[in-house]
Amino acid sequence: MNPSPEFLTRVAPLSVPGSGTERVAPMLYHLVHFARPARVLEIGMGYTTPFLAQALRELGEAVESESEALAAKSARYEQDERALDVAWLEQPPALASPEFYLEPYKPEMVAVDDLSSGKSSARYVDSALQDLGLADLVSTVDCKLADLPESTDPAFTTPFDLVWLDAWDCLTFFEECWHLVSPDGGLLVMHYLLTYPEGAAILEYLKSCQRTQPGSFELVSILEPHKLAQNSITVLRRTDGYADANHAPGGAVRFSPELHEAARNHAHSRTHRH
Template sequence: MTEVLKELALEDSVTVVNAHFKELDDRLPADLRPIDFAWVDAWECIAECQRKHPGELEVLNLLESHKLMQNSITILSRTSSRTKRRYAKLGGEIDSGTELHAAARRQAGIR
């Protein structure tokens, strides 16, 4: 996975933490908290988290009925302890101001 992130020039934007969900609290560096986006490949752990912390996660499950195994992708959004969105206004409207343009230029290697 790290090779793909590097090829897409995302290695500085994405941190991969390989850990069992129950050990994640001990293995997740403090500077990565709170988590804004996580890809978790373990539905049982998500269900357990929802039982222990009801209402903390918004879950969107997109089914891929043409597949026999791993036939869905689930997107989670934390509904508590949200951090300020850098490039979005209330209601999800994109704030395409100077900060977003500057970040896009940096990512594209344009100064």
């Protein structure tokens, strides 16, 4: 799955050369498809916004199609009173976990920006989302990052599975808004910390927190080595509430009674929805 040429053409006017997101935006698009977040938060709108929203739109459609196919293949096994096996596992959607599909997947996104930067394309994002038919997926909030901890907007009452933070005051978010990241493996992706002195100080602080709070989060930074600035991402994966799925210990899927029950329940739930 890749953004279509038409999509890329329509979002090109949002690209600001000095922002350094020409590779980050497609990466976030693929990260959404990979991690399948139900709730996405973006702080600092711009070129990345439609990529995140488009991925959520495509993913919503893909999950619906996969759910139908998973229910159909599971129902056949139940009707024939057959135990789940490798043939079931490898039928499309191959390797799919019924647990993921038990609840309807209805992705949503919140995008925050105070529109104060004259260099940003944030002010044009709403129009672009309307043009692309993505506005229904994204709630935009006019707010500074520093004001976010005091926000009473109901959009922030439930944690987010993926947060894209393209704003300098990352420390404020980590110290005041960490609760907005899902403790069950939620991802916080931050821009351009790796090569600035201020960013290096923030990274050292994060690493010290990691040492004093073992098991709370994982951290990795990735450099774009060919750039002079705006040239890295840092990913924090929150793990203090992570539940290890443990689907395939030793590399082989375990066709446990729990897996059979989840497949049965999913097949039944899809039947009753129609």
